[in-house]
Amino acid sequence: MNPNGVHCRIAERLIKVIDEHEATVRIIDQGQPVDCTSILELLSLALVQGSRVQFTARGPDADQVVAAVEQVLSEPEPDQNAPAWMRMQQEALKE
Amino acid sequence: MAKKGIKEAAQEDAQTADREPETLYGISGSPGIVVGRVVVLRPRSDDLVRYRLEKDAIQAEQERFLEAVDQAEQELKDLRSKFEGDLSDTLTIMDSHIRMLRDRMILDQTANLIKQKQINAEWALSRALYLVKKKFDHIADEYIRDRFADVEYVVSLLLEQLSEHGQQFPAGFAEPVIVVSEDFTPADTVRMQSEKVLGFLTEKGGTTSHSAIIARSLSLPAVVGVENITERCRTGDIIILDGYDGRVCLCPTMDQQKLYQEYDRQHQAFSDELRWYIHLASETLDGLRVRLSANIEIPDEIEGVIYYGADGIGLFRSEFGYFQQKHLPDEEALFSVYQDLVIALDPQPVTIRTLDAGGDKLVSQLPGNKFKHLHERNPALGLRSIRLSLREKPLFITQLRALLRASAFGRLRILLPLISLLSELKQVQEIIGQVMMDLTHEGVPFDPAVEVGIMVEVPGAVTMADVLAAEVDFFSIGTNDLIQYSLAIDRGNEYVAKMYDPLHPAVLRMISRTVEAGHARGIEVALCGEMAGDVFMAPVLLGLGLDELSMRPSAIPHVKRLLRHSTSRRLTGLAKQILKCGDVGETRELLDRYLAGNCGERRERL
Numbered sequence: 001m002n003p004n005g006v007h008c009r010i011a012e013r014l015i016k017v018i019d020e021h022e023a024t025v026r027i028i029d030q031g032q033p034v035d036c037t038s039i040l041e042l043l044s045l046a047l048v049q050g051s052r053v054q055f056t057a058r059g060p061d062a063d064q065v066v067a068a069v070e071q072v073l074s075e076p077e078p079d080q081n082a083p084a085w086m087r088m089q090q091e092a093l094k095e
Numbered sequence: 096m097a098k099k100g101i102k103e104a105a106q107e108d109a110q111t112a113d114r115e116p117e118t119l120y121g122i123s124g125s126p127g128i129v130v131g132r133v134v135v136l137r138p139r140s141d142d143l144v145r146y147r148l149e150k151d152a153i154q155a156e157q158e159r160f161l162e163a164v165d166q167a168e169q170e171l172k173d174l175r176s177k178f179e180g181d182l183s184d185t186l187t188i189m190d191s192h193i194r195m196l197r198d199r200m201i202l203d204q205t206a207n208l209i210k211q212k213q214i215n216a217e218w219a220l221s222r223a224l225y226l227v228k229k230k231f232d233h234i235a236d237e238y239i240r241d242r243f244a245d246v247e248y249v250v251s252l253l254l255e256q257l258s259e260h261g262q263q264f265p266a267g268f269a270e271p272v273i274v275v276s277e278d279f280t281p282a283d284t285v286r287m288q289s290e291k292v293l294g295f296l297t298e299k300g301g302t303t304s305h306s307a308i309i310a311r312s313l314s315l316p317a318v319v320g321v322e323n324i325t326e327r328c329r330t331g332d333i334i335i336l337d338g339y340d341g342r343v344c345l346c347p348t349m350d351q352q353k354l355y356q357e358y359d360r361q362h363q364a365f366s367d368e369l370r371w372y373i374h375l376a377s378e379t380l381d382g383l384r385v386r387l388s389a390n391i392e393i394p395d396e397i398e399g400v401i402y403y404g405a406d407g408i409g410l411f412r413s414e415f416g417y418f419q420q421k422h423l424p425d426e427e428a429l430f431s432v433y434q435d436l437v438i439a440l441d442p443q444p445v446t447i448r449t450l451d452a453g454g455d456k457l458v459s460q461l462p463g464n465k466f467k468h469l470h471e472r473n474p475a476l477g478l479r480s481i482r483l484s485l486r487e488k489p490l491f492i493t494q495l496r497a498l499l500r501a502s503a504f505g506r507l508r509i510l511l512p513l514i515s516l517l518s519e520l521k522q523v524q525e526i527i528g529q530v531m532m533d534l535t536h537e538g539v540p541f542d543p544a545v546e547v548g549i550m551v552e553v554p555g556a557v558t559m560a561d562v563l564a565a566e567v568d569f570f571s572i573g574t575n576d577l578i579q580y581s582l583a584i585d586r587g588n589e590y591v592a593k594m595y596d597p598l599h600p601a602v603l604r605m606i607s608r609t610v611e612a613g614h615a616r617g618i619e620v621a622l623c624g625e626m627a628g629d630v631f632m633a634p635v636l637l638g639l640g641l642d643e644l645s646m647r648p649s650a651i652p653h654v655k656r657l658l659r660h661s662t663s664r665r666l667t668g669l670a671k672q673i674l675k676c677g678d679v680g681e682t683r684e685l686l687d688r689y690l691a692g693n694c695g696e697r698r699e700r701l
Contacts, residue, residue, distance in 0.1 A: 012190050039191060040230075043231075043239060044231055046240070
């Protein structure tokens with residue numbers, strides 16, 4: 001994940017890609033499912049590098065949205081040389 | 096249906112029955128009686144306006160909030176468009192801000208709080224922000240925790256929008272209301288539009304507190320210094336506000352309401368009689384002329400100045416131009432205000448006092464970050480008035496340039512506040528000389544013979560009045576501060592406010608001494624404190640030989656009536672006797688006898 005964790009920019013991009021897909025994405029952090037439409041909720045989860053969370057997606061675009069979320073989270077900062085880290089586990093629970 | 100009506104009425108009765116009519120006493124801040132609903136503004140710890148809403152007002156308040164969200168969003172989008180094509184990072188951050196505006200933790204939360212708690216949008220929004228903060232406070236990661244600053248930024252944009260749309264203050268009320276608060280700051284009173292306000296009621300303050308002065312200048316009734324009033328009445332309650340006697344009736348009966356309306360009618364009838372005096376000259380029976388001029392704070396008051404037949408403006412408090420906006424005013428803005436006043440009243444004099452910030456008009460509230468962190472332990476004796484102007488020269492020069500430029504359009508007089516020392520005055524004169532030279536070089540017209548006077552409001556200046564008189568064109572005695580400084584009484588402190596007595600022999604002797612010193616040098620001496628507008632004190636002041644009394648415009652006809660029923664011999668005789676009094680009690684007795692015998696006035700009011 002981005003070395004600085006999920007901050008405003010990342011959160012904004014996350015919500016944007018989720019918006020573009022037809023799916024309801026929830027993030028489960030320590031058992032509490034959080035709906036991924038509130039940027040403030042997302043920020044307040046304080047996802048830092050190394051955090052382990054679960055994403056769930058429902059809806060026709062569930063697969064695509066999971067891939068997109070994965071990509072956003074693994075993207076490096078455009079102006080930073082640091083390599084992208086991706087230690088999170090994402091599991092798509094498709095129903 | 097009829098049954099339901101009875102049931103409802105019974106319930107209402109039960110509700111009002113548990114609250115007995117009650118009369119509370121405070122200090123009369125501004126005359127007049129009104130019956131109306133109140134809005135209680137909460138005591139504040141920050142600069143937020145807080146008040147509870149009536150049920151009917153909830154929806155309008157929510158709409159006001161949503162409108163602010165729309166506007167703030169538009170503002171951010173406009174800003175974003177300026178960065179278009181720039182770093183995508185910046186744009187993404189801006190997008191995140193736009194998204195925060197409509198985040199459920201802000202938008203839904205605030206709208207819910209408005210409804211559930213029946214509070215105004217600003218208050219609800221600040222509570223919503225607090226809830227977000229609590230969430231963020233748990234975040235261990237510093238970088239993410241600091242993102243709370245972004246949330247604060249977005250909320251501040253919203254608050255800005257709300258304050259711009261809070262012009263129908265207090266928003267959400269269709270009918271004008273009586274505003275109740277601990278006290279009002281200059282900023283509050285600017286925000287309140289007079290047509291939405293019936294009157295003011297405060298917990299703190301005396302007759303010369305800011306709230307009282309504002310109320311009088313707007314001709315709205317006010318009662319100040321009523322203990323715990325913000326706790327004792329609730330938004331939506333109907334009360335009677337009696338500004339003549341400093342009384343408040345909570346939960347009044349219908350009979351009480353009628354009685355008070357009758358009082359008000361009688362007062363109105365008297366003021367109708369006073370209208371006859373508006374167009375008559377201000378002189379005694381034996382032809383002694385005294386200028387009765389107006390004190391004003393905002394340019395809009397000019398209508399009242401002309402209506403009440405003032406002989407010019409004796410005191411224009413220039414502070415409002417400074418506290419109204421987010422930025423300090425520039426020369427052009429000040430110039431256009433001063434020019435309008437001078438032209439409107441030409442050929443009568445317009446006396447403009449230079450910035451008198453400080454004391455109860457806090458310097459730290461001046462726009463611009465420079466003053467934000469100024470903390471003074473004792474502001475009344477601190478960096479205020481002319482001291483601030485001399486310290487912040489560019490600020491002072493801007494005002495002087497505007498004043499001098501306006502002097503080319505009529506009779507403008509510059510009044511310097513809080514002068515306490517000859518060298519201070521000389522310093523100002525030097526700056527004025529320099530500004531005049533600059534204007535001459537630039538070919539900008541001004542009146543080189545513009546009159547410059549000083550406020551005599553520090554006891555030290557009274558003592559040195561003979562020396563100071565040689566250096567200026569006029570004196571204006573500012574009794575509000577002079578009394579507070581010489582009797583060591585804070586006029587806004589409810590515990591000692593009652594000791595603040597303009598008829599204290601020390602005060603009268605100081606006025607007399609200043610008049611003598613001025614006249615010995617052939618300059619005019621004016622008095623512009625609140626006491627000038629008190630018709631029960633005017634005979635003494637007139638007897639002391641003041642050349643000009645400057646007061647709130649609406650008091651002019653009443654004082655003029657008294658003047659026109661007096662002779663200069665009797666007035667001087669009264670003043671001579673009063674100067675011999677050793678105590679306030681004696682002074683009052685003499686005055687009462689004089690008023691009853693000569694003017695058919697009694698000090699007791701209705």
